[in-house]
Amino acid sequence: MGGWAEGDPVGDRVFLDLPAFRPERGGVLPSVRVAYETWGTLAPDASNAVLVEHALTGDSHVAGPAGPGHPTPGWWDGLVGPGAPLDTDRFFVVCANVLGGCQGTTGPSSLTPDGGRWGSRFPEITVGDQVRVEAALADALGISRWACVVGGSMGGMRALEWAVAVPDRVARLLFLASGAVATADQIGTQTTQQAAIRADPRWAGGDYDPADPPVAGLGVARRIAHLTYRSALELDARFGTRVQDDGRFAVASYLDHHADKLAGRFEAGSYVLLTEAMNSWDVGRDRGGIEAALARVTARSVVAGVDGDRLYPITQQQQVADGLGVPLQVISSPFGHDGFLIETRAVGALLRDLLA
Ligand SMILES: CC(=O)SCCNC(=O)CCNC(=O)[C@H](O)C(C)(C)COP(=O)(O)OP(=O)(O)OC[C@H]1O[C@@H](n2cnc3c(N)ncnc32)[C@H](O)[C@@H]1OP(=O)(O)O
Ligand SMILES: N[C@@H](CCO)C(=O)O
CATH class of the missing domain: 3.40.50.1820 (Alpha/Beta hydrolase fold, catalytic domain)
Structure with missing residues (x-):
């Protein structure tokens, strides 16, 4: 193409x-x-x-x-x-x-x-x-x-x-x-993601240390979001109940991976601000x-x-x-x-x- x-x-x-x-x-x-x-x-x-x-x-x-x-x-x-x-x-x-x-x-x-x-x-x-x-x-x-x-x-x-x-x-x-x-479902999932970020003590009300950002909260936000980006059928077909050698459910490992990747490339402050712009759309x-x-x-x-x-x-x-x-x-x-x-x-x- x-x-x-x-x-x-x-x-x-x-x-x-x-x-x-x-x-x-x-x-x-x-x-x-x-x-x-x-x-x-x-x-x-x-x-x-x-x-x-x-x-x-x-x-x-x-x-x-x-x-x-x-x-x-x-x-x-x-x-x-x-x-x-x-x-x-x-x-x-x-x-x-x-x-x-x-x-x-x-x-x-x-x-x-x-x-x-x-x-x-x-x-x-x-x-x-x-x-x-x-x-x-x-x-x-x-x-x-x-x-x-x-x-x-x-x-x-x-x-x-x-x-x-x-x-x-x-x-x-x-x-x-x-x-x-915005639908109530979108606002609901996005405010839940924001809550995950705000619950991370490193968030510090939005004034976090750039050298020590709230990666745990952003990671949880991404896990929640990623589930909404994919379909239940696809996830089940790909991962089902499979448990990896490291003891994690394969789907949990997949979400951990996406959480880590986003936390490494994105700012929690932007995540909260932009999801709020989407909530008010x-x-x-x-x-x-x-x-x-x-x-x-x-x-x-x-x-x-x-x-x-x-x-x-x-x-x-x-x-x-x-x-x-x-x-x-x-x-x-x-x-x-x-x-x-x-x-x-x-x-x-x-x-x-x-x-x-
Ligand atoms: C316009 C925009 O929105 S730009 C932003 C879009 N890009 C992103 O959001 C980046 C994050 N990625 C995604 O959202 C999605 O992966 C997409 C839409 C970009 C691509 O989707 P897909 O091609 O279906 O990729 P998929 O979701 O299966 O993820 C593949 C990754 O999961 C990893 N993975 C798959 N299974 C597992 C598992 N059990 N454990 C750990 N990692 C796993 C793969 O190794 C691969 O890693 P990599 O991306 O570092 O190479
Ligand atoms: N994967 C996309 C989904 C949001 O539409 C993103 O992260 O921007």
């Missing part, structure tokens, strides 16, 4: 410094740094730009190997590159680390002007705030209208917010494995409700979900598809929510159709 290959041109992570930013719920960030990567070449009229929005623990590194500033290989590696669905011979692909994140964009682990870390002083942020920062990035890059905005899960929220907040700036939209508003707030908000969208849209997704059930994408007046595309996958990351062939086919 194409995709990034050794030797292909890839953008290094670059930074844009923005002036003071006022989040909608109060407070002020005296400056905001945005870390982003690009692939391909921007057309002289800037008409070929595609914005890719990463999910909760993702970053700007959509494609390419792991490296400095990219703790993991590209999370949609096969989808970006010459001849790939996001064909870098045609498109200029942009992905920025989200406001509040921890892979180069300003977040709770960033330094304040007084030289300390933001920690608990970091203001509450919303998905709308995150998109306003991305709009400033688009302005700086000279992109007045995206050829396409693409996102899954938390990235789907930002993609939809773009298409609703500034419809004239989004020509096409791929909304994947996400919802128009409601595209219809202050817009007369979800239906009225979706009616603002002018982008040619594809809405897709994963059939076994227990976290963002397909009914949530059906609501968005109905509101946008498009058919719902269902990706069949045993993996559940993580299907949006794993089923790149199916996602690629949707992208090719949308961008044809």
Whole structure:
């Protein structure tokens, strides 16, 4: 299907410094740094730009190997590159680390002007705030209208917010494995994850020592989250009741592994802040409700979900598809929510159709 290959041109992570930013719920960030990567070449009229929005623990590194500033290989590696669905011979692909994140964009682990870390002083942020920062990035890059905005899960929220907040700036939209508003189930599992982090004494109210972070709490949060990202059937088929030589249930060992990996690459402060932004997500707030908000969208849209997704059930994408007046595309996958990351062939086919 194409995709990034050794030797292909890839953008290094670059930074844009923005002036003071006022989040909608109060407070002020005296400056905001945005870390982003690009692939391909921007057309002289800037008409070929595609914005890719990463999910909760993702970053700007959509494609390419792991490296400095990219703790993991590209999370949609096969989808970006010459001849790939996001064909870098045609498109200029942009992905920025989200406001509040921890892979180069300003977040709770960033330094304040007084030289300390933001920690608990970091203001509450919303998905709308995150998109306003991305709009400033688009302005700086000279992109007045995206050829396409693409996102899954938390990235789907930002993609939809773009298409609703500034419809004239989004020509096409791929909304994947996400919802128009947080559900009680999502808020419940995410606040439980936050509670696990807060219960770690190292959390210190959010002002933890960066040399001794609350990895135990973050690890428990990831275990809970990871269970919601996969399906019960898949886990049972893979691990069943198997006990490893080290005495651990195989599934517990698998979750330990994912907990350790996340704790090694992610900040607990960003985890709490970003899950709270997801908890407050409601595209219809202050817009007369979800239906009225979706009616603002002018982008040619594809809405897709994963059939076994227990976290963002397909009914949530059906609501968005109905509101946008498009058919719902269902990706069949045993993996559940993580299907949006794993089923790149199916996602690629949707992208090719949308961008044809
Ligand atoms: C846009 C974004 O969201 S970006 C962020 C996405 N990336 C991540 O979240 C990174 C964490 N990983 C994941 O969430 C998922 O692994 C995905 C979606 C990326 C990939 O899913 P899959 O390919 O199905 O991988 P899977 O969940 O099976 O995990 C494989 C890992 O588990 C390990 N593993 C499997 N069984 C066991 C076990 N019994 N004990 C310990 N480890 C185990 C494998 O060795 C492998 O380790 P590695 O990733 O260090 O190589
Ligand atoms: N594995 C994804 C799932 C959230 O959508 C992540 O960690 O971002």
